Amino acid sequence: MKARQHLWTAIFVAMVMIFGFGCVSTQTTAEPAKTEAKPSFTPYHDIVDVAFVTQYVKVPMTEGVMIIDSRPKKTKYDKGHIPMAVSIPYSQFDKMTDMLPKDKNALLIFYCEGVKCSLSHKSAFKAEKLGYKNIKVYAKGFPGWIAVPGNYAQVPPEWMKKQYDGNADMVVVDSRPKRTKYDKGHLPGAISIPDSQFAKMTDQLPDNKEQLMVFYCGGFKCPLSHKSAKKTIALGYTNVKVYSAGYPAWKAMASASETSPVKAGAEEGSIDIAAFKKIMQEKPGSILLIDVREPDEYSAGSFKTAVNIPTDQLEKKIGDLPTDKPIVFVCSTGARSGEAYYMVKDLRPQIKDVFYLEAETTYNKDGSVDIRKNT
Numbered sequence: 001m002k003a004r005q006h007l008w009t010a011i012f013v014a015m016v017m018i019f020g021f022g023c024v025s026t027q028t029t030a031e032p033a034k035t036e037a038k039p040s041f042t043p044y045h046d047i048v049d050v051a052f053v054t055q056y057v058k059v060p061m062t063e064g065v066m067i068i069d070s071r072p073k074k075t076k077y078d079k080g081h082i083p084m085a086v087s088i089p090y091s092q093f094d095k096m097t098d099m100l101p102k103d104k105n106a107l108l109i110f111y112c113e114g115v116k117c118s119l120s121h122k123s124a125f126k127a128e129k130l131g132y133k134n135i136k137v138y139a140k141g142f143p144g145w146i147a148v149p150g151n152y153a154q155v156p157p158e159w160m161k162k163q164y165d166g167n168a169d170m171v172v173v174d175s176r177p178k179r180t181k182y183d184k185g186h187l188p189g190a191i192s193i194p195d196s197q198f199a200k201m202t203d204q205l206p207d208n209k210e211q212l213m214v215f216y217c218g219g220f221k222c223p224l225s226h227k228s229a230k231k232t233i234a235l236g237y238t239n240v241k242v243y244s245a246g247y248p249a250w251k252a253m254a255s256a257s258e259t260s261p262v263k264a265g266a267e268e269g270s271i272d273i274a275a276f277k278k279i280m281q282e283k284p285g286s287i288l289l290i291d292v293r294e295p296d297e298y299s300a301g302s303f304k305t306a307v308n309i310p311t312d313q314l315e316k317k318i319g320d321l322p323t324d325k326p327i328v329f330v331c332s333t334g335a336r337s338g339e340a341y342y343m344v345k346d347l348r349p350q351i352k353d354v355f356y357l358e359a360e361t362t363y364n365k366d367g368s369v370d371i372r373k374n375t
Contacts, residue, residue: 041118044110044125044137050148053109053138057083059223059244066101070112070119071142073346080153082111082145083226083242087156087349090119093126095347104131111138111145152229152240155214157249162268163214164188170212171205175224176247187216187250195224198231209236216243216250253352262287262326262355269341270358271328273373280305287326292340301363303330311336311343318347326353334358334374 056065067085069077070093077087088096090112100108108127110120124137138144145151163170172190174182175198182192193201195217206213213232215225229242263275279287284305291298291306298308309317311331321327321344329337337356344354362370 044121046136047139048136050144059226060221065107067109070110070123078156078159080155083154090123093123105133107134108132109136109138111141114141114143115139150233154244155241157245160243170214173215175215175217175228195228198228210238212239214241214243216246219246219248220244267358269356271355273359287328290329292329292336293331311340314340323351329356332361
């Protein structure tokens with residue numbers, strides 16, 4: 001009898017160990033179901049990869065195709081973008097629709113700052129509402145582009161000028177033929193390595209493979225700088241850019257600065273105070289002076305030649321600003337005038353000669369104005 005009881009006890013314990021412990025073990029080792037995080041915005045319905053984009057990054061650009069950078073221009077696009085892309089920031093899209101192709105069947109490829117960035121998707125939806133029928137979004141954006149071995153960034157004239165103004169440590173390479181192009185004019189300090197002679201002149205390249213190198217040639221339709229940049233990257237250089245606007249754009253900027261009475265100040269976009277005072281004394285009519293303070297401040301005293309467009313009204317009137325003479329914004333401290341400067345650069349980037357007075361400015365009752373450098 002006792003033997004039978006011991007047998008049943010052993011069987012019961014074994015069942016508990018098999019079924020009871022088994023359940024516990026299953027619960028502790030089971031992995032939770034994996035769910036992919038959904039984006040916080042509605043993705044566009046036609047997403048493409050880098051291979052799709054690459055086939056259209058050509059010099060000159062394929063007719064009927066536009067690659068559009070939806071990121072902010074100054075803080076993102078100007079620092080580097082996909083070659084041949086144009087800047088139409090999402091925040092300014094409605095004001096820049098005139099830059100889009102007239103042909104509604106044109107291929108539009110939007111991109112921004114990666115898979116978590118919604119700007120390109122939102123821009124694509126807006127273009128769709130305008131009637132464009134062939135729209136794509138490269139969701140991986142500029143980070144995805146630059147991560148691909150062999151790819152490089154293109155930079156605009158604004159970036160190039162800023163590097164020169166700041167004495168940046170860079171090697172500038174002119175990829176055009178030496179005798180017929182380089183010898184007749186080139187960017188300051190640029191070295192001549194014609195693309196046709198690149199393989200024979202690699203000894204002219206710096207030893208440091210991390211050195212910033214910027215290639216240029218004869219403008220947006222010239223492929224030579226792009227070819228040389230790719231060859232340089234293939235040699236192991238890691239910081240290569242192309243200034244696609246090239247020598248024609250640089251020459252145009254130099255000509256404009258030579259004829260303009262305006263001299264740039266230390267702060268980006270500012271006018272040199274001494275140069276400004278000289279202009280106001282000798283040729284005040286050579287610039288368009290805009291006082292962006294409030295009307296009551298303006299009426300209490302301002303420069304005799306200044307017109308009043310308060311900052312909060314400037315955006316509505318920005319399309320009416322002329323391009324035939326330099327524009328200088330003034331206020332009392334440089335804060336509001338600086339805001340006006342960046343507004344113009346964002347909304348009408350084609351206006352090159354625009355500045356602001358970064359100074360403490362006091363407007364006296366007798367009509368005189370005291371200008372002091374901000375400390």
